[in-house]
Amino acid sequence: MSTSLVLRDKASIWHPFTQQLDTPPPIPIESGSAAILVAEDGREYIDAISSWWVNLHGHAHPYIAQKIYEQALKLEQVIFAGFTHLPAISLAEKLLHLLPHGFSKIFYSDNGSTATEVALKMALQYWWNKSEPRRKKIMAFTNSYHGDTFGAMSVSERGIFTLAFHDLLFDVIFIDPPADEHIEQQMQVVEEYHEELAAFIYEPIVQGAGGMLMHHAKGLDALISQIQARDIICIGDEVMTGFGRTGKFFASEWMNHVPDIICLSKGLTGGTMALGVTACNQKIHSAFASHEKLKTFFHGHSFTANPLACSAALASLELLEKEECKKNIQGIEKSNQQFIEELLPYARRGLIKNVRSIGTILAFEVNAGKDEYLNTTGPVVMEKALSKGVYIRPLGNTVYIMPPYCITEAQLSKVYRTIVEILEENPF
Numbered sequence: 001m002s003t004s005l006v007l008r009d010k011a012s013i014w015h016p017f018t019q020q021l022d023t024p025p026p027i028p029i030e031s032g033s034a035a036i037l038v039a040e041d042g043r044e045y046i047d048a049i050s051s052w053w054v055n056l057h058g059h060a061h062p063y064i065a066q067k068i069y070e071q072a073l074k075l076e077q078v079i080f081a082g083f084t085h086l087p088a089i090s091l092a093e094k095l096l097h098l099l100p101h102g103f104s105k106i107f108y109s110d111n112g113s114t115a116t117e118v119a120l121k122m123a124l125q126y127w128w129n130k131s132e133p134r135r136k137k138i139m140a141f142t143n144s145y146h147g148d149t150f151g152a153m154s155v156s157e158r159g160i161f162t163l164a165f166h167d168l169l170f171d172v173i174f175i176d177p178p179a180d181e182h183i184e185q186q187m188q189v190v191e192e193y194h195e196e197l198a199a200f201i202y203e204p205i206v207q208g209a210g211g212m213l214m215h216h217a218k219g220l221d222a223l224i225s226q227i228q229a230r231d232i233i234c235i236g237d238e239v240m241t242g243f244g245r246t247g248k249f250f251a252s253e254w255m256n257h258v259p260d261i262i263c264l265s266k267g268l269t270g271g272t273m274a275l276g277v278t279a280c281n282q283k284i285h286s287a288f289a290s291h292e293k294l295k296t297f298f299h300g301h302s303f304t305a306n307p308l309a310c311s312a313a314l315a316s317l318e319l320l321e322k323e324e325c326k327k328n329i330q331g332i333e334k335s336n337q338q339f340i341e342e343l344l345p346y347a348r349r350g351l352i353k354n355v356r357s358i359g360t361i362l363a364f365e366v367n368a369g370k371d372e373y374l375n376t377t378g379p380v381v382m383e384k385a386l387s388k389g390v391y392i393r394p395l396g397n398t399v400y401i402m403p404p405y406c407i408t409e410a411q412l413s414k415v416y417r418t419i420v421e422i423l424e425e426n427p428f
């Protein structure tokens with residue numbers, strides 16, 4: 001059966017981030033339950049990366065499924081220009097309550113890339129609406145990742161993912177994320193360009209696709225404060241870091257200074273439905289509150305604020321607010337810190353480096369000679385882990401885990417043991 005699914009898949013499907021030749025066939029997954037994925041051949045895998053960082057409460061969660069089902073029987077979708085509905089309103093109210101203080105409007109789209117595209121367009125049109133033609137440049141962090149559409153690619157690190165498009169991406173000013181509280185180097189760049197800068201976009205505290213790189217909260221806080229003092233719009237891309245991943249509800253809570261715009265997706269629906277959110281403060285919104293038609297924000301997607309996705313998000317937020325979930329997040333955080341102690345001897349032996357963790361994320365680099373994304377460390381670790389019943393998918397030579405919050409202690413220690421076994425085998 002499995003072979004037949006793989007053959008049918010191969011005949012008709014083009015998978016994301018997947019080389020079209022020389023790649024092992026995909027594993028057909030039939031079902032999921034909590035942190036476990038069940039393959040069509042009956043094999044079980046612990047989903048240690050939350051299916052690309054989206055899943056919070058486990059797979060096929062009955063409460064979220066029930067809420068989606070109930071909503072589907074009532075209203076599955078409606079155009080969102082000129083119409084509205086209760087799930088979208090309730091979710092917006094809820095998010096404004098949960099977001100750091102100062103946000104006033106929720107703009108819906110349907111994934112993380114659209115959430116960042118919306119943020120960039122909002123920030124650029126903010127200055128256009130205010131008749132400030134010089135404010136056109138965007139600043140971003142080196143090693144950033146904000147999505148795969150053109151605007152999102154433009155503000156992301158120029159790397160192998162974007163190589164084929166470099167000529168077509170708009171110019172962005174890149175600065176390094178702060179390694180400590182010293183931000184003199186970054187501020188030199190800000191001073192040089194501040195009159196032309198429309199916005200600064202950043203992944204707060206953890207840069208995900210760039211390699212789970214963690215930076216300094218105090219330094220970032222100082223940077224945001226200095227940048228906002230020059231009237232540059234700050235966009236916090238919390239598509240990955242939102243909803244408890246870094247140990248705080250939003251990673252922006254590690255800082256005192258709040259961005260003007262926040263992007264959310266991935267965990268927003270608990271990882272069940274595609275939904276994106278771009279939240280903004282009053283200052284941004286007021287530049288669009290005009291009688292002039294040309295100051296309208298002409299942006300929308302067919303599935304903007306899809307009622308099923310909004311219902312799933314409301315259900316996920318309910319689960320997130322439960323004591324049990326908060327305890328689980330703290331439990332993972334504590335276990336990760338203990339596991340770091342276990343990894344340190346391998347770092348001392350030079351096998352791995354930069355062992356780090358924050359909240360439910362733990363990461364380290366394998367010393368595989370070169371640091372390139374395309375080296376074989378990733379596929380080797382993934383294959384070895386899969387053979388032991390654990391799904392991890394390194395980013396280049398960065399091995400990381402980011403499990404669903406419902407992962408059990410036994411499952412988490414199996415993930416740890418698997419990593420240690422692979423390090424002991426040293427197949428690099």
Ligand SMILES: *Cc1c(COP(=O)(O)O)cnc(C)c1O
Binds near residue numbers: 113146208
């Ligand atoms: C994944 C991600 C995106 C893009 O989200 P998609 O839903 O995959 O388009 C944007 N920003 C960050 C920080 C991400 O991790």
